[in-house]
Amino acid sequence: MHLRPTTAQPLSTTDAPRADRSRVEYAAQQLEAQFAQMLVKSMRSASFGDPLMGNNSTYRDMYDQQLSRELAKGRGLGLAPMIVQQLTRSTGGADASVAPQGGFPLGPGASAMSLPLTPSSDGVSLPGLAAPALPRLAPAPVECDPNAKLDCSSPEAFVRSVWPHAQRTAQELGVDPKALVAQAALETGWGRRLASGGGEATSHNLFGIKAGSKWSGQRVNAGTHEYVNGQRVSERADFRAYGSIGESFADYAKLLNQPRYAQARAAGGDTRQFAQALQKAGYATDPAYAAKINAIAEGATLNRALAALDGPNRG
Known part of the structure; x- marks a missing residue:
């Protein structure tokens, strides 16, 4: 059998721009899919777990990848047209480093049509393409009952009492509310070892903050443990006293907003x-x-208590 030799035909002047446009549109769709996957991953990391997938990360990742592809289908997130607009802008002689309104800036010296399409494990990447600057939305303020009483009858009751305040304070500090509840649980033994002024009165001091010479508010004297040269010693000290759970969290936020605790705030979640x-x-x-x-933050007790909260209260 003889095969007739074929000669590659050059693209016409009208076909070449169309091919370039097709490549750019495909790259834009891939970038939008990657961005959708980043969003899904970000939301996943902020959740308390998946009751369907459990701890099986393999199936969860496969599910998230499929979800991100579905999000990018059709009109998708609306990012692909802006990416195409930015990439094709340079063909008309415009400066590709200047993005249109809502567009994506390219790196210095990058030409939209000359950018190589590099295959990767996630699809196609375009060198020089900067990530879009997304607006930062302020979280909705958490409502806290100023008259709510601290319930220390069980770890679940303790968490239910302090959780709204932990959420609000965590928003202010930019950290995980779970960490604040864990610290309060450690300092107070889930509320059972609060510094007290005697009788039924409680200091509401959830974070073990001592009352130094500069403290002008109420105080209580209580026993505590400190470590001196690695040795645990018992002593008595003055602790700050608050009128409510909210006052305790507010003073704690004021303390952690000092430069001394900048690294703690920088820890985020x-x-x-x-x-x-x-x-x-x-x-x-x-x-x-x-x-x-x-250990408390990752332990079964706190996570069981958080799981028992109602949806709106859990946040």
């Missing part, structure tokens, strides 16, 4: 890093303070 930064800044003398906070 990383509970382990937050606890380690607290210990490094000298919040407590216990050498295992960070490890204890993280």
Whole structure:
């Protein structure tokens, strides 16, 4: 059998721009799919777990990838047309480093049509394409009952009492509310070891903040434990006293907003890093303070208590 030799035909002047346009549109769709996957991953990391997938990360990742592809189908998130507009802008002689309104800036010296399409595990990447600047939305303020009483009858009751305040304070500090509840649970034994002025009165001091010479508010004297040269010693000290759970969290936020605890605030949602930064800044003398906070944050007791909260209260 003889095969007739074929000669590759050059693209016409009308076909070449069409091919370039097709490549750009495909790249834009791939970039939008990657961005959708980033959004899904970000939402996944902020959740408390998946009751369907459990701890099976393989199936969860496969599900998230499929979900991101579905999000990018059709009109998708609306990013692909803006990417195409930006990439094709340079063909008319415009400066590709200047993005149109809502567009995506290219790196210096990058030409839209000359950008190579590089295959990757996630699809196609375009060197020089900067990520879009997304508007930062302020979270909705958490409503807290100023007259709510602290319930220490069980860990679940304790978490239910402090959770709205932990959410609001965590928003202010930019950290995980779970870390604040874990620290309060450690300091107070789930509310059962609150510094008290005697009788039924409670200091509402959820974070073990002592009353120094500059403290002008109410105070109570109570027993405590400190570590001196690695040895645990018992002593008595003055602690700040508050009139409510909200006052305790507000004063704690004021304390952590000091430059001394900048690294703790910078930890964001990383509970382990937050606890380690607290210990490094000298919040407590216990050498295992960070490890204890993280153990409570990741432990079954706190997670069971959080799972028992109603949806709106859980946040």
